[in-house]
Amino acid sequence: MAENVKEKAILTTKDVRLFYGKKEALHGINLDFPETGITALIGPSGSGKSTYLRSINRMHDFTDYVKVTGEFNYNGQNIYDPNTDLTQLRKNIGMVFQQPNPFPFSIYENVAFGLKLDNKLSKIELDERVETALKQAAIWDDVKDRLQQSALGLSGGQQQRIAIARALATRPDILLLDEPTSALDPISSRAVEDGLVEIGDKYSIIIVTHNMQQAKRISDRTAFFMDGNLIEVDSTKNIFLYPKEKETEDYVSGKFG
């Protein structure tokens, strides 16, 4: 069925199934992700794209009735191994959510937070990591003069880029984004998108989006989900111009969704 990554994959998932109680919500997803580049997960509401994304960094662990099966291989390591160090895993696989969710701290503290708790970094190293992360998230120029002010005073778009910087500060390999611009206005969305394109060649970025224009604009690969199945994955160009499956064609041409 789907065409997967030819170059070296940083993350491979095989036969991923997810159950809400007895109900199966993901029906055996096989999907790989390259070391760099942006992969967009698109599909109608309820297609399972966010559910799949959240299974990658084990965010479903907190929901008692959710069960995930299948193979998740990250750099040779089984993500669902009982001995997996979740703290380390989530530092390596960062996540940004739909709603901007800055902590009620200063901008600086927000970005430094993930670093401070267990790394013994000097003040200089810390400053440097914070600055790098903010630059990568394309928010440094907006906030460099007010790092000690509360992040809650920023606009939604700025807060979302702070959230990206916060996730990047722990130097992850993979960045998961769950509809990161759906709560933002078009101009803020654009700023977030530009930031993502900037870093797309350094990280493996997986973005769930319901916005097909956005997928077209920023992603290198696109995976189309429907009803808990992965219908097709290919280069973004092929998905939008030469889709192989009927459902994909109908969806990207706007016949449903």
Next chain:
Amino acid sequence: MINSKITNKVAISFIRILAGIVVLILAFLVGYILIKGLPYVSWHFLTSPSKSVSAGGGISGQLFNSIYLLVLSLLISLPIALGAAIYLNEYAPKNKFVSTLRNSIEVLSSLPSVVVGLFGFMFFVLKFGFGFSILSGAIALTFFNLPILTSSIENSLAAVPNLQREAGVALGISKWETIIHVIIPAALPSIVTGIVLASGRILGEAAALIFTAGQSSPVLNWTNLNPFSSTSPLNPMRPAETLAVHIWKINSEATIPDAVQISAASSAVLLILVFVFNLIARRLGNVIFKKMTAGGK
């Protein structure tokens, strides 16, 4: 269209009137207490001990007792309430047992304080032999206070959006660290409000203390800071009449000629005490919030 506009206007005016009534009653009460009481409040009144038969007594002992009891009972009840609230809101499974527990806490919070007082009298004063003492009083107040404090802190924690928990966990921070470094700071302003409300109740509480901390204020030596000495104000085993109990006592069994004035003045002082405590608690909450959120490790 006209009709809905009129209905709207009527409804708003009605709500305004109701709000106005509340404000008026409040302003009248506060004004009455202050106008009646403040003329008798003087430095001498605040700093001299009370007298049992002659006029001209003060409230120094009672004032200190009220504050000391408040601090002691908060020292006991706050850590327990915080722990219980964190467990209930963040860790407790959603099952019958936990929801029964939560309901019991809510029922306990409406327990009549005189029942708490009598229970404290039987248990701590008599059974444990603590006698009429600050310790008995503080523990009785803890029983009285704990359910309210636990519920209010639990509600404060529940009001922090789940997004914050997810954000912490997704950063690779453990659940416990997320609670300590993110959830509690975010909930702090509302936790402080809960503490202030609980403290207001403690400062005004009389019934639970009459039977536990007692109605007498022994002669205190303010320079004696040895908590084991019977004349030291810090001794937790001495009986301690609080301001609220004092007001109740001189009104029910007045043996002093200036009972009316002293009762009025004590009420004014108690009101101001609650107000000052409120301000201090909020200021302190702000400082802790800043400490926990900026620069803190």
